[in-house]
Amino acid sequence: MRGILTSIPFALITVICWGSYGPVLHHGKAGMDQNAWAQLLCVGLSYFIITVIVPVYILKTKGESGEWNTGGVKWGIGAGCCGALGALGIITALTKGGSPVYVMPIVFGCAPVVNTFVSIWMGKLFDKMTSGFYLGIILVALGAAGVFAFKPKADSTPAPSADIVASQTVITQASFSPAEKGGSNTVQPPSKAPASLFFIVGGICLTVVCWGAYGSLLHKSQHHMDGSRLRPLLCVGIAYFAIAVIVPILIMSASESGFPKATTLGGWSFSMLAGVFGAVGAFGIILSFTFGGKPVFVMPLVFGGAPIINTIISVIEMEAVGEVQGMFYGSLTTVIIGAIVTLVNAPKPGPPQSYIDAPEGSNDLAEVDAAE
Numbered sequence: 186m187r188g189i190l191t192s193i194p195f196a197l198i199t200v201i202c203w204g205s206y207g208p209v210l211h212h213g214k215a216g217m218d219q220n221a222w223a224q225l226l227c228v229g230l231s232y233f234i235i236t237v238i239v240p241v242y243i244l245k246t247k248g249e250s251g252e253w254n255t256g257g258v259k260w261g262i263g264a265g266c267c268g269a270l271g272a273l274g275i276i277t278a279l280t281k282g283g284s285p286v287y288v289m290p291i292v293f294g295c296a297p298v299v300n301t302f303v304s305i306w307m308g309k310l311f312d313k314m315t316s317g318f319y320l321g322i323i324l325v326a327l328g329a330a331g332v333f334a335f336k337p338k339a340d341s342t343p344a345p346s347a348d349i350v351a352s353q354t355v356i357t358q359a360s361f362s363p364a365e366k367g368g369s370n371t372v373q374p375p376s377k378a379p380a381s382l383f384f385i386v387g388g389i390c391l392t393v394v395c396w397g398a399y400g401s402l403l404h405k406s407q408h409h410m411d412g413s414r415l416r417p418l419l420c421v422g423i424a425y426f427a428i429a430v431i432v433p434i435l436i437m438s439a440s441e442s443g444f445p446k447a448t449t450l451g452g453w454s455f456s457m458l459a460g461v462f463g464a465v466g467a468f469g470i471i472l473s474f475t476f477g478g479k480p481v482f483v484m485p486l487v488f489g490g491a492p493i494i495n496t497i498i499s500v501i502e503m504e505a506v507g508e509v510q511g512m513f514y515g516s517l518t519t520v521i522i523g524a525i526v527t528l529v530n531a532p533k534p535g536p537p538q539s540y541i542d543a544p545e546g547s548n549d550l551a552e553v554d555a556a557e
Contacts, residue, residue: 192478195469196486202466203487204494207275207285208502210459214280216452218445221273221280222433224456228272229429231460235468236422240415251413261406261417264399265424271395272429272463278388281381286499287336288385290492291329292392294520297488298325299397301531307401310532317530324523331516337500337509414471485525492521
């Protein structure tokens with residue numbers, strides 16, 4: 186009982202941080218000239234500070250149990266690559282017209298399912314899959330489809346230039362020919378509609394897969410490093426720096442458009458704040474396990490609570506409380522319940538191999554964040 190009480194505050198920090206991640210990122214995109222690479226650069230810089238500079242300082246001044254080895258570095262770098270690519274997927278979906286009000290709940294609902302399947306595959310636990318686990322997957326799939334189908338309408342946003350309006354306007358206009366629209370010169374080319382939808386759906390899928398695999402890879406890294414937490418986190422930060430800082434700089438330097446010219450202080454601030462939320466949320470999970478938390482209640486709390494925070498912030502910002510259909514809320518609830526049912530009924534491995542400071546409950550970090 187004491188472990189539950191001491192670990193819940195850290196889990197709630199993660200709920201708030203990850204629940205705010207999408208809306209904050211969405212809020213900063215206009216100030217970054219709708220440039221996905223520039224936003225990824227901001228997220229990468231934040232991760233570099235929190236997951237590289239801070240762990241290096243602590244390891245140098247205070248040290249930590251565990252040791253470096255090739256296997257641990259490899260799995261840690263892999264986890265970082267998944268985290269950074271997942272961030273790119275979210276940013277792509279949002280800059281192409283997606284809204285956090287439906288993008289993030291789909292990610293939070295589906296990523297735990299992918300995470301569980303990766304853990305099952307790595308632990309060879311296919312014979313332990315139960316009907317409750319399958320029920321959770323079905324609920325997540327149905328809920329995610331409903332969230333996307335009944336997402337709040339674009340015309341409920343306050344500004345005509347809002348990205349959600351632009352996205353859905355493009356899709357609507359693409360279904361008519363210029364003749365049918367009276368020859369209006371404001372009609373977008375039809376080819377843009379499927380492209381936007383493709384990037385939104387593709388970005389969501391990329392994030393679901395990458396963030397779903399992230400926790401299992403991080404768990405393997407921690408295992409190889411004898412339970413160290415800072416060393417795997419440092420490896421994640423190095424991978425983030427390569428993919429989310431160096432790569433965007435190279436791409437923007439080589440492109441004709443170059444770096445975004447119409448950036449604002451707010452755009453940089455919100456984009457970097459999103460990176461801070463992602464990194465602090467991930468660290469909150471680790472601290473929650475360190476202080477006695479178990480995946481059986483920590484992860485359902487996180488993946489059930491974060492979509493609620495995300496939806497509250499997103500709907501309020503859209504000023505669309507009265508415009509959201511009841512089916513959207515019903516679908517959102519189904520996603521949350523499905524994620525919780527999946528995590529609670531996920532096949533559990535036997536007693537873990539002992540390593541220093543490993544929390545009880547075996548698969549702790551295998552079920553850690555899908556968010557980075």
